[in-house]
Amino acid sequence: MYKINVSSSFSAAHKLNNYPGLCKNLHGHNWKVRIQINCMKVDELGMAIDFGVAKKYLNDIMSMFDHQYLNDLPYFTGINPTSENIARVIFDELKKEFNSEDAKIAEVEVWESDHSSVIYTKH
Numbered sequence: 001m002y003k004i005n006v007s008s009s010f011s012a013a014h015k016l017n018n019y020p021g022l023c024k025n026l027h028g029h030n031w032k033v034r035i036q037i038n039c040m041k042v043d044e045l046g047m048a049i050d051f052g053v054a055k056k057y058l059n060d061i062m063s064m065f066d067h068q069y070l071n072d073l074p075y076f077t078g079i080n081p082t083s084e085n086i087a088r089v090i091f092d093e094l095k096k097e098f099n100s101e102d103a104k105i106a107e108v109e110v111w112e113s114d115h116s117s118v119i120y121t122k123h
Contacts, residue, residue, distance in 0.1 A: 002039040002048035003106065007032060008058045010066040014081045017071075031086065032111040033062065035094060039103050049103050057097050061090055083112045087120035 013028040035058055039048035065073070070081035075089045087110040098105040107121040 002042065004037045004039060004049050004051070004054060005034055006051055006054045006058055007034040008055065008062045009033065010062040012065050012068050012070050014070040016080045016082065019080070029112050031065075031083070032117075033058065033087075033090060034109040035090070036106040036108075037094075037098050037103055038106040040101060054098075057094060058090075061093050083110045083116075083118045084120065086110050087118055091120050091122070 009030060009032045011028065011030045013026060015026045016023040018024070035054065037049055037054055042048050065086075070076055070086070073081070075081075076085065079085055087108045090110070091105060091108045094105040094108070107119050109117050109119045111117040
């Protein structure tokens with residue numbers, strides 16, 4: 001199996017409703033996102049999946065989040081736009097493109113700071 005990783009980033013604002021600390025206030029992050037796609041074989045060029053293809057789909061999602069107030073996006077209706085929920089939303093969106101025997105989204109890692117990240121996967 002080949003595990004293909006690509007990364008991207010976005011900047012956005014959010015607040016965490018009902019949170020007991022400072023994050024209940026409006027604030028922003030520069031999120032970094034890494035995705036992993038598991039591929040079972042390579043093509044005639046020796047590539048499991050073109051990095052450019054994986055980056056395109058990831059960047060399409062990043063552009064929907066970039067410079068937005070995440071709480072207002074339909075993805076987060078009724079839930080807080082935490083790093084955990086952001087990772088799950090990105091995973092679910094990428095599953096629409098990478099959900100075959102040959103290429104399947106395996107995990108999404110979201111960093112909200114240089115020192116804190118969450119990984120979402122479905123197994």
